[in-house]
Amino acid sequence: MKSLTTARNGDPKMADEDSGPPPRYIIGLDKKKAHQRSLPLLIAGRRCFSCRQADDERPTPTSKPKQYVERIVEHCSETSDYLLPDTPMKEAIFRVMLAAGNGEATAEQVGSILRGKWVSTAYPRDLSTGVIQRLMDQSGFYCVSRLPEPKIEAADGAEDE
Secondary structure, eight states: OOOOOOOOOOOHHHHHHOSSOOOEEEEOOOGGGSTTSOHHHHHHTTSOHHHHHTOSSOOOTTSOHHHHHHHHHHTGGGSTTSSOTTSOHHHHHHHHHHHTTTOOEEHHHHHHHHHHHTSSOSSOOOOOHHHHHHHHHTOGGGTEEEOOOOOOOOOTTOOOO
8 A cells, every 4th residue: 555656547537527647636744734633633543553552652733744654654554454445435535645655646546546455345435536536626624635737848849939
């Protein structure tokens, strides 16, 4: 679960919606973007039981969230109960992004990981790229933010007039 790099799966919803690169998302670790939530506490709460119990200091709103993300990547994401099949979808998206170290992620990449983890589950869900992208766009509670599209540089022959 440590990598979000996958090949484009040709999901027709994404191909029809936009011919450019797919939107990229990240969890905004900037406290100003925390939507009136304590992001360090939100992330610290996603660590496994043993890591939460081993805390010498309890997480606080002023803790550095990066330390919790690193622990999730190193250990917690590999535990059997980190991403259970009955996990709510927005929570699952948040956990996948944390498990990947909060690098840039597309809806396609997150969906691919969820489909791989939940391949045989009693809780079937629509894990299409379009559904995942809509959920990521509406995941303000989890501080998931769409990154700005990269600027396309002018072609060699097209210069400012």
